[in-house]
Amino acid sequence: MNIQDLRYYHELVNLKSYTKTAEKFGVSQPTITAAVKRLERKFDAQFLIRDQSHKSLIITKLGMQFDEHVQSILNEISVAAAEIQQEKEADISFGLPPVIGRNYFPSLVPELLAKGLLNKLKVVESGSYDLIGLLKEGKINFSLLGLTKPQVAPGLKLEIIKHYPIKVIVSKENPLAKKKGIYFREIADQNFIGLNSDYIHTRALAEMVKKNKISLNTIYRSPDVMVVKSLVAQNLGIGYLTELSIDDRDNVVTLPLLDKEQPEFILAAATRENHLMTTKEEALWQILTHK
Structure with a gap:
């Protein structure tokens, strides 16, 4: 069985057009037609029906099921190629x-x-x-x-290395700095400085916001943890960071959350x-x- 036939077939199922599929691969339309026929003969099944009256392409139930397997095969081949190249x-x-x-x-x-x-x-x-x-x-x-x-x-395959709590960070001048711990809902009336959506913190934050049914007054989002800590240290707002990213040189106060159930930062390989x-x-x- 030709791997390229599988590629043609999967794209044809996606585009539902012999013409567009042929154009994408830079081949003739009969090349795509021949590939489909080879696959149907191989498995003794009808995967596609060409409705000439409506100029449309119908994917049969078997055709859709076959495409699920084709996607898995093509993905494994892609992974294998990447591994070989890395080696x-x-x-x-x-x-x-x-x-x-x-x-x-x-x-x-x-x-x-x-x-x-x-x-x-x-x-x-x-x-x-x-x-x-x-x-x-x-x-x-x-x-x-x-x-x-x-x-x-x-x-x-996942191996857990360590668990780190996620804490609220505030400036040493912030009134909250005198507390030994706070509930998440207490930060609703504070200016908030957060990280962008690429960070695990952002998902953990969204989970806590939803759970506590509050909204945050987010004044700034940064792609850089150092920027967040710097702005918080200047008492421009508060933040929400894993303990892993904070040390004594940051000039901020970390406050553990007193909520019973809360996300944590899990370090894993x-x-x-x-x-x-x-x-x-x-x-x-x-x-x-x-x-």
Whole structure:
């Protein structure tokens, strides 16, 4: 069976046009027709019906079911191709979210250096949810992730490393700084400085807002945690950050939330379940998961 026939077929199901499908691949329309006929003969089934009177294309039930399998096959082939290319390049593709890269990854550097792995890492910096997508697509093989729940997409292997609380941060001049802890609802009347949607914090924040049925007076959103901490330190507003991203040099006060149920920042390492690790990759995995 020709893999290209599967590509033609899947695109034809999407576009529902022989002409548009042929144009997309730069081939003739009869090429697409022949590919479909080969597949139908192979499986002894009718996948498509051409309605000449209405000039339309009907996908049969079997045709739709077959396309689900085709998508899975094409995805696996894409992942395999990406893995093979990475192996040729002899680098370890590695995802790293900004907060984890700045506040946790440096603690791993001495061991990575000692094992000769640091210069083998091909680092991709992005938000955790984007990195999960890259893992599934085979564009990276390993990643550190920040999550609010200890689970990821099917097909990925996850190892929890540590749990960090997410806290409210305020300026030392803010009246709230005198408290030992607050309930989330208490921040409703404060100016709020948040992170953009690429961060796990934003999803955790949305969860707490919905749960407490309040709205926030968000005056600014930044893609940079350092900017958020700087603005909060100037008493321009309050923030909501994981304990992992805060240290004594930030000149802010951290307040634990007193709410019984609240999200936390879960630091985890992830790879694909079906990824066969090289010797160096196994050493990296052991360092990431402390095994």
